[in-house]
Amino acid sequence: MGVFTFVCRKSGGEWEAKQHKGELEGSAASTYDLERQLVSAAYAKDPCGGVQSSFTMVSPDSAVCQVIIGAAAAGPAVASAGGAAASGGGAAEAPKAEEKKKEEEKEESEDDLGFSLFD
Known part of the structure; x- marks a missing residue:
């Protein structure tokens, strides 16, 4: 470096x-x-x-x-102020976003079967 x-x-x-x-x-x-x-x-x-x-x-x-x-x-850990590492919220929010994405994919996969449970 x-x-x-x-x-x-x-x-x-x-x-x-x-x-x-x-x-x-x-x-x-x-x-x-x-x-x-x-x-x-x-x-x-x-x-x-x-x-x-x-x-x-x-x-x-x-x-x-x-x-x-x-x-x-090194990514955002290099940033000393104002970056994602300084905010502290970036790492905690990533698992939530992944869970939401998985839920959306699950809902989409139900729709792909050609029928809905709520019809």
């Missing part, structure tokens, strides 16, 4: 990024293009799995971009 952290600054109309404790760099006209470029550069350096990225504005002219490679299997 590789974690790449970039410090981004806007200079004039151009965004520039330099890797914190590394050699990767990038520049683009928009934050979206800069993030895509940094993801591509990080993945080229360490192509070993899924990719997650975040771009967080610190001020109007500075930001932090983080690219994590190889963490896709």
